[in-house]
Amino acid sequence: MINNDDETFIQQIKLRLDEQRLDADTRLALQQARIKALSVAARRRWRMPWLEFAVTASLLTVLALNLPVTKPAKTPEKIEPSTAKSVQLRRTATAATASKTPAKTPAAKPANQSTADAELLENLELYEDAEFYQWLSEQPQQGAHDA
Amino acid sequence: LVLLALDLTGLSVCMSDLEMASFLASVEQKAFAMAMLALKNREQALDTVQEAMLQLVQRYRQRPAEEWPPLFHRILQNAITDQHRRRRWSQLIRPWRDEADEQWCTNTVADPQHVPQAERLQQTRALNRLQQALQNLPRRQQQAYLLRHWQGLDVKATAQAMQCSEGSVKTHLSRALTALKIELAQDWP
Numbered sequence: 559m560i561n562n563d564d565e566t567f568i569q570q571i572k573l574r575l576d577e578q579r580l581d582a583d584t585r586l587a588l589q590q591a592r593i594k595a596l597s598v599a600a601r602r603r604w605r606m607p608w609l610e611f612a613v614t615a616s617l618l619t620v621l622a623l624n625l626p627v628t629k630p631a632k633t634p635e636k637i638e639p640s641t642a643k644s645v646q647l648r649r650t651a652t653a654a655t656a657s658k659t660p661a662k663t664p665a666a667k668p669a670n671q672s673t674a675d676a677e678l679l680e681n682l683e684l685y686e687d688a689e690f691y692q693w694l695s696e697q698p699q700q701g702a703h704d705a
Numbered sequence: 706l707v708l709l710a711l712d713l714t715g716l717s718v719c720m721s722d723l724e725m726a727s728f729l730a731s732v733e734q735k736a737f738a739m740a741m742l743a744l745k746n747r748e749q750a751l752d753t754v755q756e757a758m759l760q761l762v763q764r765y766r767q768r769p770a771e772e773w774p775p776l777f778h779r780i781l782q783n784a785i786t787d788q789h790r791r792r793r794w795s796q797l798i799r800p801w802r803d804e805a806d807e808q809w810c811t812n813t814v815a816d817p818q819h820v821p822q823a824e825r826l827q828q829t830r831a832l833n834r835l836q837q838a839l840q841n842l843p844r845r846q847q848q849a850y851l852l853r854h855w856q857g858l859d860v861k862a863t864a865q866a867m868q869c870s871e872g873s874v875k876t877h878l879s880r881a882l883t884a885l886k887i888e889l890a891q892d893w894p
C-alpha cells in the first residue's frame with residue numbers, strides 16, 4: 559500500500575526526472591531515429607503494391623507463355639452414319655493385316671511400329687465408341703438416315 | 706467510389722502516421738533516459754531506442770494507439786535485455802573493455818538560463834543522486850518503478866510491458882520504493 563508520504567516521495571522523484579533535459583546532440587539523434595523509423599515504414603508500405611503488381615505480372619507472363627504449348631482438348635468429331643461402315647471396314651482390315659504378318663521385335667522395325675501407334679492414337683476416339691458404331695452399322699440404311 | 710475509397714484509405718494511413726510520429730516524439734526522451742539508466746552507455750542507449758521505434762512502427766503500426774505504450778516499452782525492455790546479453794558476451798571475449806563507462810553527465814536541468822547558478826547546481830546534484838540510486842536498483846525493480854511511476858503506465862500495462870504478472874509488478878514496485886527511500890533518505894532533494 560502506498561501512503562501519503564510515499565506518494566509525495568514518488569511525485570518528487572517524478573518532478574526531478576521530468577526536469578532533466580537531454581543535450582542537443584542526443585535530442586537530434588533521437589529525432590533522426592524517429593524520422594528513420596517512420597520513413598522505413600512508409601517505404602515498406604509503398605513497396606508492397608509494387609511487389610504485388612510484380613508478382614501478378616510475372617504469373618500472368620508465365621501463364622501466357624505456357625498457353626500455346628498446351629494443346630486444347632479435342633472435341634469429338636461428329637461422324638456421319640455413312641462413314642461408320644468405312645470405319646468398321648478399316649478396323650477389320652487392320653485386324654486382318656495384323657494377324658497375317660508375323661510377329662516382329664520392336665527393335666527390328668521401329669518405323670512400322672510407330673506408324674501403327676500413330677494410327678491407333680488417331681482412331682482412339684473412334685475406338686471408344688466402337689460398340690455404338692458396331693450397332694449403327696448393323697441397322698438398316700433407312701433407319702440410319704432417319705436417325 | 707473506388708477513388709474515394711482509396712483517398713479515404715490514404716487519409717487514414719496519413720493520420721495513423723501522424724499519430725505514430727506524435728507518440729514517438731512524446732516517448733523518445735524518456736525512453737532514452739530509461740535505456741541510459743539501464744545500459745549506462747549513450748551509443749547503446751540510442752541504438753536501443755532506435756531499434757524499439759523501428760520495431761514498433763514496422764510491426765504494430767496498425768494496432769490501436771492505446772496499445773502502443775505497453776508495446777513500445779516491452780520492445781524497449783527486450784532490446785535492453787539483448788544489449789545486456791551482447792555486453793556480457795563482449796566482456797567474456799574482451800574483459801579489459803568496460804562498455805558501461807559513461808556517466809550520466811549529458812543531462813542538464815531545465816532552462817539553465819533562467820535558473821540561478823546555486824539552484825542549478827543543487828538541482829544537478831539532486832538529479833545525479835537520484836540517477837545513481839535508480840541505477841543501483843536491480844533491473845526489474847528499476848523497470849517496474851520507471852514504467853509505473855515515471856511513464857505513468859498502470860499496473861496492467863506495466864505487467865504487459867515487463868511480460869510478468871501484476872503481482873510481480875507490485876512486488877517489484879514495493880521493493881524499489883523501499884530501496885529508493887533508504888538510498889535517498891539523507892540530503893535529498
